[in-house]
Amino acid sequence: MKMHHRSPKGYTLIELLVVVSVTTFGLIALLQLQIGTLHSAAATRDMQIAINLAEHAAQSMRLEALQWSSNSQPISNTNFHFLKNAPVIMVEGQSSEWLNAYKPTGGTQDWRVGPVGNNADYDEGILTEIPETSNQNFCVHYRLTWLVPDLLLRADIRVTWSKNKAQHLKYMTCPVEMESVLSDNNSITFPASIMKNIFVKQVSL
Numbered sequence: 001m002k003m004h005h006r007s008p009k010g011y012t013l014i015e016l017l018v019v020v021s022v023t024t025f026g027l028i029a030l031l032q033l034q035i036g037t038l039h040s041a042a043a044t045r046d047m048q049i050a051i052n053l054a055e056h057a058a059q060s061m062r063l064e065a066l067q068w069s070s071n072s073q074p075i076s077n078t079n080f081h082f083l084k085n086a087p088v089i090m091v092e093g094q095s096s097e098w099l100n101a102y103k104p105t106g107g108t109q110d111w112r113v114g115p116v117g118n119n120a121d122y123d124e125g126i127l128t129e130i131p132e133t134s135n136q137n138f139c140v141h142y143r144l145t146w147l148v149p150d151l152l153l154r155a156d157i158r159v160t161w162s163k164n165k166a167q168h169l170k171y172m173t174c175p176v177e178m179e180s181v182l183s184d185n186n187s188i189t190f191p192a193s194i195m196k197n198i199f200v201k202q203v204s205l
Helices: 013-065 120-131 176-180
Strands: 138-148 152-160 185-195
Touching: 013 120, 013 138, 013 152, 013 185, 120 185, 152 176, 176 185
Parallel strands: none
Antiparallel strands: 138 152, 152 185
């Protein structure tokens, strides 16, 4: 009679290595997917903040324009934060240079701002809720162009922010040319119309 010997139950070393390898690759793929999802969510959040910040700057300019009337001081009056930088030559199509919408505060050289900027004159209330240092990674530039001399301006508001992989401190002074460094920065441009307050009637005494 022939004797049949059964092989012992269990897994070979090669089978274990295959299982470990497949599991490892699966976990790495899941990790990369999770990282990609987080980066996508962060990019979406930053884009939304940039849009809100551009709209916020535009509304601040429109608020300022309420004081720009035939009764007011000239538009070059230093009491105006934004409008004082309108082109001195009032000719249709005349534009100013690109300017920083916000200045550093607290003696720092960091021109970047958070979701609502740092203008305490217009935003004192909201800055108590959202401090200017919250998510401070956005540069805001603007340019004013005469559409109708001494009546209607177009404001181009550009918000630029550095990507996660960029050297953030390289752009802390918010240079205007950072918008063209696409490998490091994202940017949006928001147009707005700023009109003189023609509804204020002149009252003669």
